[in-house]
Amino acid sequence: MKERIYNFNAGPAVLPEEVLKEAQENLFSLPGVGMSVLEISHRSGTFDKIIGEAKGDLKSLLSIPDNYHILFLQGGASTQFAMVPMNIMPPKNKADYIVTGSWSKKAVKEAKKVGEVNIAASSEETGFDRIPTELNLSDDASYVHFTSNNTIYGTEWKTEPEVGDVPLVCDASSDILHKKIDVSKYGIIYAGAQKNMGPSGVTLVIIKDDLLERCPDSLFTMLNYKTHTEKDSMFNTPPVFGIYMIGLVAKWLKNMGGLDAMYNLNNEKAELLYNCIDESEGFYKGHAQKDSRSVMNVTFNLTNEELEKKLIAEASESGFGGVKGHRSIGGLRASIYNACPKVAVEELVKFMKDFQQRNG
Numbered sequence: 001m002k003e004r005i006y007n008f009n010a011g012p013a014v015l016p017e018e019v020l021k022e023a024q025e026n027l028f029s030l031p032g033v034g035m036s037v038l039e040i041s042h043r044s045g046t047f048d049k050i051i052g053e054a055k056g057d058l059k060s061l062l063s064i065p066d067n068y069h070i071l072f073l074q075g076g077a078s079t080q081f082a083m084v085p086m087n088i089m090p091p092k093n094k095a096d097y098i099v100t101g102s103w104s105k106k107a108v109k110e111a112k113k114v115g116e117v118n119i120a121a122s123s124e125e126t127g128f129d130r131i132p133t134e135l136n137l138s139d140d141a142s143y144v145h146f147t148s149n150n151t152i153y154g155t156e157w158k159t160e161p162e163v164g165d166v167p168l169v170c171d172a173s174s175d176i177l178h179k180k181i182d183v184s185k186y187g188i189i190y191a192g193a194q195k196n197m198g199p200s201g202v203t204l205v206i207i208k209d210d211l212l213e214r215c216p217d218s219l220f221t222m223l224n225y226k227t228h229t230e231k232d233s234m235f236n237t238p239p240v241f242g243i244y245m246i247g248l249v250a251k252w253l254k255n256m257g258g259l260d261a262m263y264n265l266n267n268e269k270a271e272l273l274y275n276c277i278d279e280s281e282g283f284y285k286g287h288a289q290k291d292s293r294s295v296m297n298v299t300f301n302l303t304n305e306e307l308e309k310k311l312i313a314e315a316s317e318s319g320f321g322g323v324k325g326h327r328s329i330g331g332l333r334a335s336i337y338n339a340c341p342k343v344a345v346e347e348l349v350k351f352m353k354d355f356q357q358r359n360g
């Protein structure tokens with residue numbers, strides 16, 4: 001087997017080779033520190049610099065305005081499904097949710113434990129194959145929640161939903177940093193790191209400071225955003241290694257030319273795969289409607305399950321990992337996050353064309 005395969009996993013997912021090599025080199029001893037990043041105190045000057053640079057680089061990559069806090073928390077995006085409503089649904093105790101897949105549904109389930117949820121739109125009826133175009137927003141919602149990229153179904157919002165003055169909350173777990181966004185349009189953006197930013201175990205939360213007024217003092221300390229903004233993500237021991245890795249990934253993104261350059265590359269990769277699907281005359285069938293297609297997760301099916309199993313087995317033998325669709329919907333999925341090199345996609349397309357020729 002090759003030392004490294006072409007990795008199309010949905011998350012945890014591929015990381016840039018340069019980042020892995022730097023982490024590997026420094027894992028025994030950080031230059032000038034004499035200890036690994038796994039061994040240093042989070043209260044040390046060394047770590048202060050690591051977390052400061054990670055925040056600074058994210059701030060510049062995403063042009064995050066000064067009135068936003070950047071937090072590194074634990075518990076995954078799934079904990080944010082609960083923290084968002086606990087903290088900012090009061091005092092109105094009502095929120096709008098746009099349901100575009102399983103992750104949005106999980107967010108709704110948690111929000112319902114706090115207050116009233118209005119489903120402003122849902123694409124469930126059509127198998128979550130599209131991004132809704134019509135929203136039925138309530139006039140007294142505390143916020144509107146949406147999932148910018150639907151990892152399982154392979155759909156993605158091309159622009160933010162229009163919600164007027166109501167704070168927009170976004171689960172950006174699977175497309176954060178894949179392009180520039182206008183952060184000032186959002187109240188909260190959260191994302192587990194393990195798809196497009198780093199390893200699992202750290203969750204990025206970007207929160208506008210005026211929302212902190214809503215966080216009830218009655219909340220458990222660790223579940224209150226104010227605890228973490230007041231202590232700059234250092235109320236307790238933060239996920240030191242994950243933050244260090246996010247910092248390396250952010251530096252790598254800057255070296256790659258920033259998010260506009262990355263977005264161009266991401267579009268090129270996605271186009272290769274979608275063209276292969278569209279030109280296959282029905283041998284490969286994309287799950288998402290064309291105008292809702294994700295640039296990060298390309299989902300598709302073959303004409304029958306047997307053939308899908310065969311493709312997955314042969315792909316694995318040929319050095320392609322992670323092309324099996326999510327267990328809840330089956331089919332195939334290639335996750336082509338920032339760190340997935342274009343050559344991996346080119347090779348996958350060659351393999352898919354060859355597979356079609358032999359089995360079509």
Ligand SMILES: Cc1ncc(COP(=O)(O)O)c(C=O)c1O
Nearest residue numbers: 076077078103151171173174192
């Ligand atoms: C869009 C989205 N939201 C939330 C999650 C759950 O994240 P976590 O495992 O970090 O809780 C995932 C994937 O794992 C995801 O793809």
